[in-house]
Amino acid sequence: MTAPQPSLFGLRKTNRDFTNPETWGKNQFNTSFPASLCCYLNAKSIDANYLSVQNGKLGFTSLPISDLFGIDVESDDLYFAFEAQHTPYQKYVVGSLPRTDLVIQRESTGECLRGLEIKLTALPDHTTCNCLDQDYGSELVVRPDTIIYLACSIATSQINNLRINIPNLSISDWSDPREVLPHIKTIIESIYCLSDFLSKQQTPFLIQPIWKTKGKSPSLADQCLDVFVWSDAGFSYFISQIANISPRANHITRQTRTAIWLFKMLLDISLNGKFNHQKIIDHLSYNTKNDKAFASAGTITNPYMACSRLTNPIIAKSEIQNIILGGGRNLLSPERRFDAIIYNSPELFQ
Numbered sequence: 001m002t003a004p005q006p007s008l009f010g011l012r013k014t015n016r017d018f019t020n021p022e023t024w025g026k027n028q029f030n031t032s033f034p035a036s037l038c039c040y041l042n043a044k045s046i047d048a049n050y051l052s053v054q055n056g057k058l059g060f061t062s063l064p065i066s067d068l069f070g071i072d073v074e075s076d077d078l079y080f081a082f083e084a085q086h087t088p089y090q091k092y093v094v095g096s097l098p099r100t101d102l103v104i105q106r107e108s109t110g111e112c113l114r115g116l117e118i119k120l121t122a123l124p125d126h127t128t129c130n131c132l133d134q135d136y137g138s139e140l141v142v143r144p145d146t147i148i149y150l151a152c153s154i155a156t157s158q159i160n161n162l163r164i165n166i167p168n169l170s171i172s173d174w175s176d177p178r179e180v181l182p183h184i185k186t187i188i189e190s191i192y193c194l195s196d197f198l199s200k201q202q203t204p205f206l207i208q209p210i211w212k213t214k215g216k217s218p219s220l221a222d223q224c225l226d227v228f229v230w231s232d233a234g235f236s237y238f239i240s241q242i243a244n245i246s247p248r249a250n251h252i253t254r255q256t257r258t259a260i261w262l263f264k265m266l267l268d269i270s271l272n273g274k275f276n277h278q279k280i281i282d283h284l285s286y287n288t289k290n291d292k293a294f295a296s297a298g299t300i301t302n303p304y305m306a307c308s309r310l311t312n313p314i315i316a317k318s319e320i321q322n323i324i325l326g327g328g329r330n331l332l333s334p335e336r337r338f339d340a341i342i343y344n345s346p347e348l349f350q
Contacts (some may be wrong), residue, residue, distance in 0.1 A: 006328035008032055010039020010073070013107055014080040025329035030120045031082055031101045034209040038065050038227055040315070040323050042073040048207075048310055049226065053199035053233040057225065058241075060307055063229050068204045069104045070113035079107040086115025089152035092269055098145040102207075115153070117146045117206040122213065123310070125298035129216040133221060134311045136211055137298025141167040144293050146256055148277045151265035153196070153232040157201040162270035165194040166263065170245045174264060175283045177252055184256060187243050187263045192240035194266070202233035212313050218344060225320070226313035228305060236262070242296060252286040254294035260284060261278070261293070 006020045016023050016032060023032070023089070041048060042065035050063035063311050081300040084103040120137035128137045155162070168192065169183050180187075212221040218289045230238070231309060245261040261280055268275035279292055303308075342348065 003324035004329055006326040008023065008036035008328065009323045009325060010043070010331065011080055012083065013078065015084070016082055018082075018326075019334070021331045024328065025333055026335060028082070028152065029332065031118045034118050034120050034207055034227070035080055035082075035102055036323050037209055037225060037315070038068065039073055040319070041227060046177050046314060049228045049305075049307065050204075050231065051197050051228060051234040051238075051304065052202055052231040054238050056199075058237050058304055060204050062202065062254070068116075068207070068229055069282070071104060071106065071158070077106045079105040081105050084154075086112050086149070087304070088112055089115065089149065092152045092274050093148070094274055095278060096207065098148055098277070099151050114204065115149055116204065117149060119206065119208045121208055121210055123210045123298075124213075124215065126216075128298035128302065134306065135302060136212070136310070137300070137302030138208070139295060139297050140208065140301050142293045144261070144277075144281050144290060146206070146296055147261050147293050150176055150232060150235060150267070151262055151269065151275065151277045153205055153237065154198060154266060155269045157203070158194070158198060159269070165197055166190055166266045166270050168267065174260075174280075174322060175285075177286050180260060181247060183242075184247055184252075184260075187260050188240050188243045188245050188256075189245075191236055191262060192260055195237035195240060198233040198236065202231035203330055204229050205232040205235055206230040208311050210310070210313060212272075218325055218340070220317040220318060221313070223313045224317045225315035226309050226330045228310075241304075242294075250347070252288070254288060254292070255296075257284065257288060258293045281318060337347070 005019050016028065029075040045061035047064050048068060050061045050062055052057060071078050080234060083099050085097050085099055086103050090097045100115045102116045103112050103248060104114040106113065123138045124136035170331055171179050171183060173179050206241055208230065210226050210305040212224045214220060214221055239259050239262060243256040247256055261284060264280050264284065265275045
């Protein structure tokens with residue numbers, strides 16, 4: 001009898017070969033596993049937690065995985081293209097469209113159904129590990145390409161309404177903080193208003209699975225896995241809330257800069273039909289590195305994500321064997337971090 005080959009639940013048709021050990025490296029596993037986890041939720045008839053805008057505020061609804069993917073999860077036409085371009089967005093950008101973490105396609109036609117960012121996050125993070133379970137939060141680190149995809153996602157449904165919500169400000173040099181700072185309040189309020197305007201047509205945008213440990217320890221909690229999904233409206237709302245509406249002179253935080261980036265991208269789309277993402281990100285740096293758009297600690301994300309399934313994730317650790325299949329666990333190659341080794345070797349200090 002032939003031994004089962006390494007695989008992940010539900011990922012039948014994909015551009016990744018799970019028999020290849022390289023596919024189980026950190027960067028690939030961190031997007032493959034969440035997609036598989038979503039398929040597993042579907043198989044158990046469990047919806048994802050959906051962070052979307054309702055009545056001008058961020059709220060929770062449930063999201064069937066088929067609605068997340070834009071196609072029946074059981075369809076033979078479902079194809080998972082990782083690290084791919086969501087080509088319908090190409091028309092909005094000058095130059096090459098960056099790749100996103102996961103593009104859901106129809107295999108028969110190659111049609112792109114969803115372009116999804118994925119952030120696999122640990123619960124709790126270092127800022128909440130000493131808190132009560134209900135106060136645990138995950139750090140969310142967002143890359144610049146995520147904001148590019150957010151602008152494109154918004155434009156897809158709001159191309160005819162952007163001028164209503166995105167005013168053409170009298171700024172001659174967007175790279176000069178002195179010119180931009182007087183308009184920060186307008187920029188942030190515009191993004192907030194747009195998120196509310198978008199709420200009737202919002203679509204899934206970012207998948208944020210959580211994996212929960214027992215406090216700071218490396219041991220998984222008994223109930224350790226769940227999936228949260230941000231809509232494009234929900235994530236825009238989040239940006240509007242974490243940006244500093246009254247920044248001090250000549251200092252623009254990463255969060256506020258992200259709001260400026262998003263606003264400028266949408267403004268350019270409204271005026272010209274497209275935007276130069278590389279120019280916006282490189283020129284509107286405000287003396288801060290562009291390696292990431294922003295990061296929000298667990299103390300920041302908890303109030304937005306707090307719910308019973310954040311405190312008590314719906315998937316048990318005993319079920320991981322139903323998701324990682326065919327001995328795939330043996331191909332994992334985790335980082336060998338010196339601080340982790342010391343932390344897990346208490347005998348060194350006896």
